[in-house]
């Protein structure tokens with residue numbers, strides 16, 4: 610069995626930047642656990658609320674604890690009017706990740722975290738409100754509709770789809786969304802989580818930590834890769850066309866979004882789970898083109914470069930099959946990863962020293978300022 614990727618070089622790769630009890634990533638080259646549970650076990654047997662509870666509070670809930678937690682989250686879905694006013698001013702051509710960043714920041718102005726004793730409550734509020742927040746903006750800016758975010762949805766997975774399409778979603782789609790939110794929930798010291806921890810280490814408030822993390826997740830080398838993967842596969846007519854286009858891209862040394870990983874060396878364990886859901890959705894939709902194209906991309910990338918699909922690649926086809934607009938893909942990641950980010954903020958606060966690494970200076974030698982007329 611592999612002992613994992615050889616980690617060294619730029620980007621702080623391989624350097625231990627702190628401790629965590631929340632998850633392990635790629636310890637044996639491929640695995641992922643949240644507080645000791647295999648992510649595949651969680652995705653097969655839990656709802657997202659159970660996993661959020663596990664990540665944020667340390668243990669899986671029993672029935673009574675889960676019912677109370679779900680009831681609490683359900684009671685926190687309403688958007689404050691001042692937040693709706695801000696969302697209504699953001700244009701339709703804004704990126705929804707920027708909407709989430711602004712929405713999170715605005716919420717921090719309206720419902721400040723005055724003391725760290727409120728950290729679980731402000732996190733629960735964000736968890737409850739984020740799906741409705743982005744979909745309220747989406748429906749208002751794109752369809753002129755003020756969608757009701759205080760739905761009867763039983764779970765956050767259902768709430769996201771319900772507030773997006775303004776109707777009760779079908780059961781298969783809710784199941785896929787449960788799995789997706791679980792897969793994306795936590796991933797050790799990835800770039801966005803590290804952003805949140807750096808911010809937390811200054812003893813800043815939770816909304817600032819999460820706002821910063823959203824900004825880091827947005828980039829195509831991180832969470833934004835699921836949108837970039839969709840933009841890639843939608844250009845491909847069929848599996849053979851996918852192979853030709855991909856070979857051309859590799860020849861031109863272009864980066865293929867949705868492939869490769871900073872830590873995993875053999876595979877990303879989340880891929881097998883979302884790939885299976887993508888296949889189910891393809892058959893349910895009676896249209897397997899995107900799935901077939903994605904499978905061929907996976908085979909070509911492995912054959913040519915020994916690069917494997919990360920969590921993002923098959924999320925593209927899965928979300929598309931559920932009628933989710935591409936630009937809302939990464940915001941779904943936010944709705945999920947919020948759990949990991951917040952738990953890391955709490956962990957950092959519990960044993961804090963300000964994060965402040967050093968730099969190797971590579972600039973000019975000391976010199977003195979010339980009077981401006983002589984420059």
Ligand SMILES: CC(=O)SCCNC(=O)CCNC(=O)[C@H](O)C(C)(C)COP(=O)(O)OP(=O)(O)OC[C@H]1O[C@@H](n2cnc3c(N)ncnc32)[C@H](O)[C@@H]1OP(=O)(O)O
Nearest residue numbers: 829830831832834863864865866867868869870871919920
């Ligand atoms: C949920 C997530 O955030 S998962 C990650 C999502 N991001 C993506 O899918 C973006 C595409 N992938 C990538 O850019 C990278 O694989 C990253 C950012 C994820 C990891 O970066 P690194 O740790 O630097 O990658 P790694 O060290 O494995 O790269 C080794 C080589 O493979 C190449 N490579 C890695 N990924 C890819 C890719 N997707 N397409 C083409 N080549 C790639 C690198 O360019 C590098 O080549 P080089 O040595 O000639 O420069």
Ligand SMILES: O=C([O-])CC(=O)C(=O)O
Nearest residue numbers: 795796798799800871920
């Ligand atoms: O760990 C990483 O570098 C990126 C990743 O897969 C994630 O954040 O889910």
